[in-house]
Amino acid sequence: MISTVMVKEIRETFYSYRFLVISLLSVVLVLTSVYVMHQDYTGRLQEYHHLQVEERVPTAGTPPEPLALFARGLDRNLSQIYLMYAGGFIRAERSQESQNELFRLFATPDLLYVVKVILAFCALVFSFNSITGEKETGTLRLTLSNGIRRAEYLAGKWIGGFSCFILPFLVAFLLALCLISLSPSVALDSSDWIRIGLFLLGSVIYLAVFFSLGLLVSCITRRSSTSLAFSLMLWVLLVFMAPNTGGILAAQLEPSPSLLRLNNWIEQAYHGSMVAVFEEARKENPDRKKLAQTLDMRTDDLTVEYTNSLARQATMTRVLTGWSPAAAFTFLGTDLAGTGLLEEKKFKQAVLQYSGLLLTLPRKSGGQGLVDPAPPFSYKQATLGEIMASGGLVNFAVLLIEGLLVFAASVLAFMGYDPR
C-alpha cells in the first residue's frame, strides 16, 4: 500500500506546476552558483600566483581551496599571502576583493548558501500543504478510508514527495560536477571527491530536515494558508535567526579584545625589547636563541590570551548554534571544503609556528626580516579523519537526529489528524 501512495505522490508532483518551477529554479541556481564560484576561484588562483612572486620578506600562504567552489567560507582569509616581518609581525598582502566593498554587503552565492537558504525554503514550499492540501481537496478522507495505516501513508508521501524534490537538485549537482571536472584550473584528488560526496550527503540530509518540517507543520495545521505562514516563519527562525543570534550571543559571552589592542601589545613588546636586542646583537657572539626569544612578540601572556579568547569564542559559537540545522550544515560544509573555522585555526597555528622558526634563523642584513636561505612555508590541510573527529560527525548526527525527530513528530501529529 505504501508503494501506491508513493507512486501517486510522485505522479501528482511530477505533473504539478510547483515541481516545474522549483526544478527549474534549483537547476539554474546550482549551475549559476558553481559557474560564478568557479570564475571567482580561477581569478583568485591567478592572483595568488601573482602575489607569490614577490620576495621582499618570507611569506606564508596556501593557494585558494578548490572546494571553496561549494562552500567559500573563510577561504578569502585563508588563501592570503602573509608577509612575515621581524618580531612576529604578520601582515596580509592586500588582494583584489578586499577593495570591492559590495562583496561585504551581500552574502556569497556559493552552493552552501543556495542549499542552506534557498533550497531549504523551496523544500518547505514543496511540503507545506502535503496534508492540509489533501484535506482541503477532500482526498485525504478517501485515502484514509482504505485499509492503510497512517504512518505508512505519511511515509509514502514523504518518500514520494522528497524524491521528486531532490531529483532536480541531484541532476544539477552531477552536471555541475561534470563541468568542474572538465575545468583545467580545478585540480581535485580522490580525497576531494570523497569530501564532495560527503557534502552532497550533508545537503540531502539537511534538505530532508526542512522537507520533514514542512510536513510536520502541515500535520498540525488545518489550512494550507496557516501552514504556509508557519513554515515560512520557521524558515526565518531556523535559517537566519538561530545561527545569527547564537553568534552574537557567543561574542558577548566570550568577548575578545580588539585587533588594534593586540597590535598595540605586539608593538609595545617589540619596542620594549629593542634595547635588550641591540645589546645582545652588539656582542661578539650573540646568543641567537636568546635573541629569538626576546624578539618573539607572540609568546607573552596577552597575545596568547588573545588567540585563546578567539578559540573560546569559536567554540562557544559552535555550542550555542550547533543545534540549529542551518548552523550544523554550515559547519559541516565549510569544514569539509577546508574553508571553515577548523581549518582557520590549524592554518594560523602553522603560520605562527613558521614565524617562530624564522626568528631562530640568522638574518640577512638590510632586508626586513629576510632570512637566508628562508625555509619554505609548508602547510597540510586538515584530513578527513580530523574533520570528522572534530565536529564533522557530530554535525552529521545533529542533522540526522533532527530529521528523524521531526518525522516522528509528524507521524505522531498525523495520528490524531482529523481528515474531514
Place this chain on the structure above:
Amino acid sequence: MFTTIVKKEFLDNLLNLRFVVGLLVTVILTVASVIFQAQDYSVRVQDYNTDTALQDQQIEEYGSTTYFFNESPLLAPEPLRVVANGLSVEADVSFDGNFVPKVFPFIDLVFVVSIILSLLGLLFSYDSVCGERENGTLKLICSNSLSRATVLTGKWVGGTTSLLIPFVVSLLFAAIYIELDPAVMWQAVDWSSFAALSVASMLFISLFYLMGMMVSSLSRSSSESILKAVLLWVVIVLVVPNLGPYVSTELYPIQSLVKLNKEMNNYIKEYQNKTGFMKKYNEMVAELDKKYEEQYGDLFREYKAIPSGEVLDRTGMEAPDSDLKEMGLAYRREKRDIGSKIQKPLNEARQKLQAQIALERERQTEVAKNIAAVSPYANYLYLASDLAGTGFASRENIKRAREAFGELTSKFTEEKMAEKDRKRISAFKNLKNDPLDISGRPRFSYEEEPLPARIAVSLPYLGVILLYGVLFFAVAFVGFIRYDVR
C-alpha cells in the same frame, strides 16, 4: 464605498492567524536584534575609547615618521549601527582578525524589514484577489457599482495598513529600548535619520504587498499565486543582489589590482635601470661634493672624514654653532634636494598609476552596485545604510577624511624632519635617538554627514523602489481589469 473596502481588507487581515504570527515574529526579532546590536555597540564604544587612548599613548611613546603613516586613525562607532549595520570600516583582511562573526553575520532592523517584513507582505497579499475569487466573495464585491480600480486601491490601502502594524509596533519597542539604554546616546540627527529610515522602510514593505497583489491578480488559485510570489521573492531578495558583485567581475573585468601593483614595481625598477637612476644621483652628488670642496676646501674634507655615526652629533641642529655645522647643514639640504628632484618623476608616475588603480576599483564597484540595483532589495540596503551613515557614501567621506589626515601628518612630519635635519626620525625614548616632539601633531576628526545630505544620497534608491511600486501596481491593475471573477 472605498472606505468600506479599506476597512474590510484591514479587518480581514487583522483577524487572520498570519497577522498574529507575523506580529509576534517581527516584534520578537526586532527587539532581540536591537538589544543585541545595542550591546555590541556599547562594546564597540568601550573598545574605541580604550583603543584611542592606547593609540595616543603609543604615538607619544614611539611616534616616528614611519609610524604616523602606518597608523590609520580610529573612527567612533556610528550610533545608527544599532539599527543598520551596513558596511564596516575596518579592512577585513588581517592575520589576527576575528573570523567568528564572519560565519554568522549579526542581524539588524534592516534585516528584519528586508527579509521578514517583505516576506510577510507577500503572505498578507498573495490571496488578496484569487483568494476572494476562491471564496466567491469577489463576484459579490464586483457586482456592486464599484470601479475595479477602487477595489484594488482599497485593498492595497487596507492591506498595507494592516501590514504596517507589526512594523510600527516593533519600531516603538525598538525606540523605547534605544531611549532607555544608557549606552546608546542618540542625538536629534540620529533620531531624524531613524525616522527617515522608518518611512523608507514602510515604502519598501508596501512594495512587497503590491507585488503579492500583482501576482494574485495574475493567478487563478491561491496555491499558484503563493508559489509564484515566493519564487519572485527568492529571485529578488536572495539571488540577484548576491550575484551582483560576481557578475560584475565577469562583465567588467579589470586588471587584477595585484598585477597592476606588480607592474608598477616593475616599472619603477625599469625606470631606475633605464635612466641610470642611481648613477645619475651619484654623479650629481659627486658634482655637489666637488662644488663644496672648491668652495670650502679643508673644512669640507674635515666634514667628509667624520664617521657616519657622528655626523649629526657634530654638525646636527643641536650641535654647538660652528662653521662646520653651518656648512654641514647646507650640504645636507642640497643633497636632500637632489634626492627629491631625481625622485620627482618617479613619484609622479607612481601617483598616476595609483590613481588609475583607484579609478578601476571604483568603476568595478559601481558596476556591481548597479547590477545588484536591479533588485529593489539591494536599493533598500543601499538606502538604509546611507541614511544610517554606514553606507557607501559615508565610506567615501571617511576615506577622504583619512586621506586628508594622512596629508596633514606627512606635512607635519616633514616639517619636523626639516627642523631636526634628519632624513628619518625614529623616536624611541629609551634609545639614544632624540625623540620626535609631537605635541602639535594633527588630530583626526570626522564629522558625519548631516541628514539632508544623507537623504540626498539615498533619494535615487528610493526612486527605484517607488518606480517598482508604480510598475507593480500598474501590472496588478491591468491583471485585475481583465480578471474573471467567477
